[in-house]
Amino acid sequence: xxxxxxxxxxxxxxxxxxxxxxxxVDDVSVRVAPGETVALVGESGSGxxxxxxxxxxxxxxxxxxxxxxxxxxTPLGIRRxxxxxxxxxxxxxxxxxxxxxxxxxxxxxxxxIATARARGAAGSTVEEWLERVGLPAQVATxxxxxxxxxxxxxxxxxxxxxxxxxxxxxxxxISALDASTQTSVxxxxxxxxxxxxxxxxxxxxxxxxxxxxxxxxxVMFAGRVLESGPTDRxxxxxxxxxTQALLAAIPEPDGAGRIPLAPSTNDRLLWSEIPPVLx
Ligand code: ADP
Ligand code: MG
Numbered sequence: 659x660x661x662x663x664x665x666x667x668x669x670x671x672x673x674x675x676x677x678x679x680x681x682x683v684d685d686v687s688v689r690v691a692p693g694e695t696v697a698l699v700g701e702s703g704s705g706x707x708x709x710x711x712x713x714x715x716x717x718x719x720x721x722x723x724x725x726x727x728x729x730x731x732t733p734l735g736i737r738r739x740x741x742x743x744x745x746x747x748x749x750x751x752x753x754x755x756x757x758x759x760x761x762x763x764x765x766x767x768x769x770x771i772a773t774a775r776a777r778g779a780a781g782s783t784v785e786e787w788l789e790r791v792g793l794p795a796q797v798a799t800x801x802x803x804x805x806x807x808x809x810x811x812x813x814x815x816x817x818x819x820x821x822x823x824x825x826x827x828x829x830x831x832i833s834a835l836d837a838s839t840q841t842s843v844x845x846x847x848x849x850x851x852x853x854x855x856x857x858x859x860x861x862x863x864x865x866x867x868x869x870x871x872x873x874x875x876x877v878m879f880a881g882r883v884l885e886s887g888p889t890d891r892x893x894x895x896x897x898x899x900x901t902q903a904l905l906a907a908i909p910e911p912d913g914a915g916r917i918p919l920a921p922s923t924n925d926r927l928l929w930s931e932i933p934p935v936l937x
Contacts, residue, residue: 698862714731880930
């Protein structure tokens, strides 16, 4: 615990106005150490993206505190475009969100390298980054539309990591990819992040992939973390009935690995009332 966490979020609350207001994140704490990959799993609507936006400072928090390398992340005033300068990078589900369609991919990776230099971090070359994500150096002069979805996500990952972030927040980075490339892209992210000593918050509803890459796993349901712990422990002996239901719903490896849960109202009430199992 002596090591300063790259992310230390305590008792975070995110609320959206409405009648009644939506409490999307309800008292959630998460810590990510350098070199560590922490997964956030849970079905659609459980609050994963709201928490991700809150920890990078692009969503206002209604309670709690977020610290990035021991410095409070001020929730207001940090614009999406300036997030990178703080040493935090995000990768989104749709790589088109991260890439500019009108600029050559090599130039966009060069932007990441320039961000690293602006923060005094050593940078590799565009060619080296392309190679690291499994693409030939010659593609640097191409535009995003000339690539497949999986290749575009590799480029978005190269651009984000070229900035040498201390923390990478990846919100469903593999969900839009072909099933055949999901595992390799997730594994690549994990390896590159661990290699650079950064921490990663990896959001996914794909537990089969999370099991392979995450050091620790947090299970979210209805805005709360119902269970957390080392991934091996959560997988081998899930303690909370919701986690047990999630794991039981995972198809065999040849399936898409989605959570086909349609919980009954009774299940939902039960899950919310059972105390969380945190570790
Ligand atoms: P997830 O990423 O796990 O699917 P979200 O964080 O997107 O979950 O959503 C959590 C809850 O907050 C959902 O009920 C969703 O409808 C609601 N929500 C998300 N974003 C907004 C918003 N901008 N305004 C109002 N409600 C929102
Ligand atoms: Mg989401």
